[in-house]
Amino acid sequence: MLGNKLRFGAFIAPFHAMDENPTLCLERDLELVQWMDKLGFDEAWIGEHHSAGFELIASPELFIATVAERTRNIRLGTGVSSLPYHHPLMLADRINQLDHITRGRVMFGVGPGALPSDAFMMGIPVAKQRDRMDEALAVLVPLLRGETVSASTEWFELKDARLQMTPFSRPSVEITVASQVSPTGAQAAGLHGLGLLSIGATSTGGFNALASNWAIAEEAARAAGNTMDRNQWRLVGPMHIAATREQARADVQFGLHNWLHYFRDVAALPLAPDDGTDPVDALIANGMAVIGTPDDAVAQIERLQAQSGGFGAFLLMDHNWASWDAKRRSYEMLARYVMPRLQNLNDNRIASIDWAAKNRPEFIGQVQAAVGARIVGHIAAKGTDNISPEILAALAAAAKQA
Known part of the structure; x- marks a missing residue:
């Protein structure tokens, strides 16, 4: 009996090089989600950032409203709304309006x-951001x-x-909480019975924390009388896929250096050692990224499944x-060659062709x-x-064989 089908999507911060036209960058992000919709991807999550110049989308709600008109099936999420930046009623009202506009997408x-x-x-103290997220989520x-809510903070x-x-x-609407290494997101998800979005699932710390964070969420859920659903757990990791590993490595020379510079020197989140070693080798060796073939992508997702114990979507x-x-x-290669293997889409086709060949x-x-x-x-x-x-000769030969 088939279980839940693994879903696929993208977590679109987005990351754009500083020498590109920002207007065209935003348009390309919209085109990407349209392309994903045509390829059969399930979800696209859109980020919110207001500084540093590299992650351009300030309002995921505006982006979602725009791209919803250009797509048919793909579901669209805020990835993520930063709760301390918004009055909860205003944010809830915008999300509820999107729920109606998108007909539940x-x-x-x-x-x-x-x-x-x-x-x-x-003017928001960084030390208070997580407390304010908890306070906002409690009313959101x-x-x-x-429901009707009164609260004062x-x-x-x-x-x-x-x-x-x-x-x-x-x-x-479906609500999910971002989580990286700390237990903050997992505790919040369990307390309210929400989904979990593991953004740094392939980083060393994030990968090692997958099982423990899910256990923390389940413990918090039990204490609050809720249950956690692994189908609402999403894991995020970077990939670039090509026909060969050599082609994939050649492709990423286009812009990998910009991405690494941003995380090393601006966002202060080192993802590959800056010691003169080949960053592609480092990202592959530590399991952070796939830069290779569909087989490599399948192996990475199976590795995440084994480490986590199972999840609902890979982004x-x-x-x-x-x-x-x-x-x-x-x-496109992920949609054509990776999704079918992990969603068992060709199991019946393979069984059918084997049966037909055996009985030929x-x-x-x-x-x-x-x-x-x-x-x-x-x-x-x-x-x-x-x-x-x-025909007469063939008929005679068949009669002789009979």
Whole structure:
């Protein structure tokens, strides 16, 4: 019996080089989600950032509203909305409006905010971001279910607050909490019975914390009377796929250096050693990234499945390491060759062709017998004047074998 089908998507921060036209970068992000929709990807998650110049989307809601008009099936999530930056009622109202506009295709990813420079500009103490995320989430969950909420904190107040429109999705839009290494996201997900979004699943720390973070979420869920659903657990990791490993390595020379510079020198999250070694070798060796073939991609996802104990969706960390054409091909190769293997899409096809090949002698014999009977009947009724010598010879050979 088949279980849940592993879903595929992308986590689109996005990352764009500093020498490109930002307007065209945003358009390309929209085109990427359209391409994913055509290829059959399940989800796209859109980030929120306000500083550092590399991750350009400030409002995932605006992006989702735009791309929803250009797509048909793909689900669209905030990846993630930084809760300390928004009054909870205003954010809930925008998400609820998107839920109606998209007819239920929107998902609500939440987190404390990733860039300390964003919080600095708004006068938000970095030390309080996670506390404020917890406070906001505590009221957002009931608000998005259509409930009336009153609450008072040091940074927001709600008085008999409720959404004007009943949620389109019931009981509410799907909500998921970002998690990396610390237990903050896992605890919040368990407390409210929400999904979990493991953003750094392939980094050394994130990979090692997968099983423990899920255990933390389940423990928190039990204490709160909730249950966790592995189908609502999403793991994120970077990949670039090509026909050969050599081609994949050549492709990423286009933009990998920009991405590494941003994380090493701006975002302060070193992902590959800056010691003169080949960064491609380092990213592959430590398991952080796949730069290779569909077989390498399958092996990485199976490695994540074994480490985590099972999850519902794998999201590509979108990165612009390669040119636009090579990037499109990478997404297409994942859809054509990786998804089918991990979703068991070809199991019945393989069983069918093997069965047909195994029974071919019997089937061919039945066909020959049926055709021969028709020829014999024709000869009996009309004679052999219109029958070619080749057919007569074949008929005689079949009769002799019989």
